[in-house]
Amino acid sequence: xxxxxxxxxxxxxxxxxxxxxxxxxxxxxxxxxxxxxxxxxxxxxxxxxxxxxxxxxxxxxxxxxxxxxxxxxxxxxxxxxxxxxxxxxxxxxxxxxxxxxxxxxxxxxxxxxxxxxxxxxxxxxxxxxxxxxxxxxxxxxxxxxxxxxxxxxxxxxxxxxxxxxxxxxxxxxxxxxxxxxxxxxxxxxxxxxxxxxxxxxxxxxxxxxxxxxxxxxxxxxxxxxxxxxxxxxxxxxxxxxxxxxxxxxxxxxxxx
Amino acid sequence: xxxxxxxxxxxxxxxxxxxxxxxxxxxxxxxxxxxxxxxxxxxxxxxxxxxxxxxxxxxxxxxxxxxxxxxxxxxxxxxxxxxxxxxxxxxxxxxxxxxxxxxxxxxxxxxxxxxxxxxxxxxxxxxxxxxxxxxxxxxxxxxxxxxxxxxxxxxxxxxxxxxxxxxxxxxxxxxxxxxxxxxxxxxxxxxxxxxxxxxxxxxxxxxxxxxxxxx
Ligand SMILES: Nc1ncnc2c1ncn2[C@@H]1O[C@H](COP(=O)(O)OP(=O)(O)OP(=O)(O)O)[C@@H](O)[C@H]1O
Ligand SMILES: [Mg+2]
Numbered sequence: 292x293x294x295x296x297x298x299x300x301x302x303x304x305x306x307x308x309x310x311x312x313x314x315x316x317x318x319x320x321x322x323x324x325x326x327x328x329x330x331x332x333x334x335x336x337x338x339x340x341x342x343x344x345x346x347x348x349x350x351x352x353x354x355x356x357x358x359x360x361x362x363x364x365x366x367x368x369x370x371x372x373x374x375x376x377x378x379x380x381x382x383x384x385x386x387x388x389x390x391x392x393x394x395x396x397x398x399x400x401x402x403x404x405x406x407x408x409x410x411x412x413x414x415x416x417x418x419x420x421x422x423x424x425x426x427x428x429x430x431x432x433x434x435x436x437x438x439x440x441x442x443x444x445x446x447x448x449x450x451x452x453x454x455x456x457x458x459x460x461x462x463x464x465x466x467x468x469x470x471x472x473x474x475x476x477x478x479x480x481x482x483x484x485x486x487x488x489x490x491x492x493x494x495x496x497x498x499x500x501x502x503x504x505x506x507x508x509x510x511x512x513x514x515x516x517x518x519x520x521x522x523x524x525x526x527x528x529x530x531x532x533x534x535x536x537x538x539x540x541x542x543x544x545x546x547x
Numbered sequence: 548x549x550x551x552x553x554x555x556x557x558x559x560x561x562x563x564x565x566x567x568x569x570x571x572x573x574x575x576x577x578x579x580x581x582x583x584x585x586x587x588x589x590x591x592x593x594x595x596x597x598x599x600x601x602x603x604x605x606x607x608x609x610x611x612x613x614x615x616x617x618x619x620x621x622x623x624x625x626x627x628x629x630x631x632x633x634x635x636x637x638x639x640x641x642x643x644x645x646x647x648x649x650x651x652x653x654x655x656x657x658x659x660x661x662x663x664x665x666x667x668x669x670x671x672x673x674x675x676x677x678x679x680x681x682x683x684x685x686x687x688x689x690x691x692x693x694x695x696x697x698x699x700x701x702x703x704x705x706x707x708x709x710x711x712x713x714x715x716x717x718x719x720x721x722x723x724x725x726x727x728x729x730x731x732x733x734x735x736x737x738x739x740x741x742x743x744x745x746x747x748x749x750x751x752x753x754x755x756x757x758x759x760x761x762x
C-alpha cells in the first residue's frame with residue numbers, strides 16, 4: 292500500500308471551551324479525491340483548514356507526505372519560514388473565492404509565482420496564462436474579479452492554486468456561493484483535475500459530485516469523524532444512523 | 548455698501564498668506580500619515596503594551612482640542628526655554644493631532660477587508676511582509692482615500708487655529724487686513740473664497756485619485 296498524502300491522527304481542536312474536532316483520524320490517499328460531508332457546524336471546514344494549518348490544531352498530528360505540519364515536534368511550533376515552505380505545495384480554494392480585487396485575473400495567478408516561487412514577472416505571467424487557459428478563461432485574463440461571474444472567479448481561484456504546482460488541493464465548499472447554473476463549470480474543472488491524478492480534499496454539499504467523483508467519502512458530525520467509506524458505502528449502504536438521517540434530510544430538502 | 552474693489556484687492560495679501568495654510572496642512576498631513584501609520588501598526592500588534600500605548604495616544608490627541616494642544620505645546624516649550632519657530636510648533640501639533648485620526652482611518656479600512664483576503668495569500672505561502680504590502684495595504688489605501696482627503700480638508704480649515712501662535716496664515720492675514728482697511732466684510736468674504744477654492748481643488752484631487760484606484 293502506498294503511503295498517505297495526508298495522515299490525520301487523533302486531532303483535537305478547541306475554540307475556547309468548544310470542542311470542535313474530537314480525536315479525528317483520517318488518511319488521504321495520494322492521487323485520489325476525498326470528499327468531506329456532514330451537517331453544518333460539524334467541523335468540516337475546521338478540519339480542512341487544519342491540514343494547511345490556517346487553523347491551529349491543539350493535539351494530535353497532521354502529516355503531509357510524512358512531514359508534520361505546524362509543529363516541529365508535538366507541542367513545539369514550527370517556524371514561520373518552514374510552515375510557508377510546506378504551504379507552497381498545498382493549494383486551497385475557498386467558498387468566497389477570495390480573489391484579490393485590485394489585481395486582474397492574470398495578476399492574481401502570477402502574484403504567488405512571483406512572491407513565493409521567485410519567478411520573474413514574464414515567466415510568472417506565461418505560467419499564469421497557461422493556468423487560466425486550462426480552466427477555460429483564456430479570454431478573461433485582463434479582467435478584474437469584479438468584472439467576472441462567480442463561476443469565472445472561482446475558476447481563477449483554482450488557477451491561482453494550481454499554478455503553484457501543489458501536491459495537494461483543498462476545497463472548502465467551492466460551489467456553495469454560486470448560482471446553480473454556474474456550479475457545473477466549476478465542478479467540471481475539478482473533475483479534470485481529479486482525472487489528472489491530483490490529490491484532492493473537498494468539503495462539499497454537492498452529493499452528486501461526492502457520489503460520482505470521490506474515491507472515498509468521510510462523514511462528520513459534531514466534531515467527530517463518523518465514517519470513511521467508498522461513495523457506494525456512504526450513499527447506498529450507510530451503516531450509521533447519523534448518516535442515514537443526514538441523507539434523508541438532504542433528499543427531503545432537494546426533492547420537490 | 549459692499550465694495551467690489553476692496554474685495555478684489557484683499558485677495559493678493561491673502562493668497563500670499565495661503566502658502567502658510569498649505570504648508571501647515573500638507574506637512575501636517577504628511578507627518579500625520581507617517582505617525583498615524585506607526586500608531587496603527589502598534590494598535591494591531593500582538594504586543595499588549597504597544598496596543599495600550601497606541602490606544603492612549605489616540606484618545607488623548609483626539610480628545611483634546613487642537614487649539615489647546617497647540618497652546619500647551621507652544622508655551623511649554625517656552626517655559627523650559629526651548630525657542631522653536633512658531634511654524635515648526637504648528638506643523639508638529641497639527642501632524643500629531645492628525646495622526647490620531649489617521650491611525651483610526653487605517654484601522655477601520657484594514658478591519659473592513661474580508662479575512663479571506665489575507666488568508667488566500669497566507670495559504671499559498673506568502674511572507675507576512677508581502678501580505679501587507681501586496682494585499683492588505685493597497686486595498687486599505689483605496690478604501691480610506693475618501694476619509695484621508697476629508698481629513699486633509701479638515702486640516703486646511705483647522706490650520707486657521709495656528710494664528711494664535713502668530714503665524715500669518717489666511718485667517719490671521721485677513722484679520723490684519725480688515726483692521727487696516729476697516730472693511731471686514733469684504734476681506735473675510737475674500738478669505739472664505741480662498742478656503743473654498745483650496746478645498747474644492749482638494750475634493751477634485753480626491754475624486755481623481757479615487758477614480759484612478761477604483762477596484
Ligand atoms: N473562529 C471560531 N471561533 C469559535 N467557534 C468557531 C470558529 N470557527 C468555527 N467555530 C465553530 O466550530 C464548529 C465547526 O465549524 P466549521 O466551520 O468547521 O463547520 P462546517 O462543518 O464547516 O459547517 P458549514 O457546513 O456550515 O460550513 C461550529 O460549531 C462553529 O460554530
Ligand atoms: Mg464550512
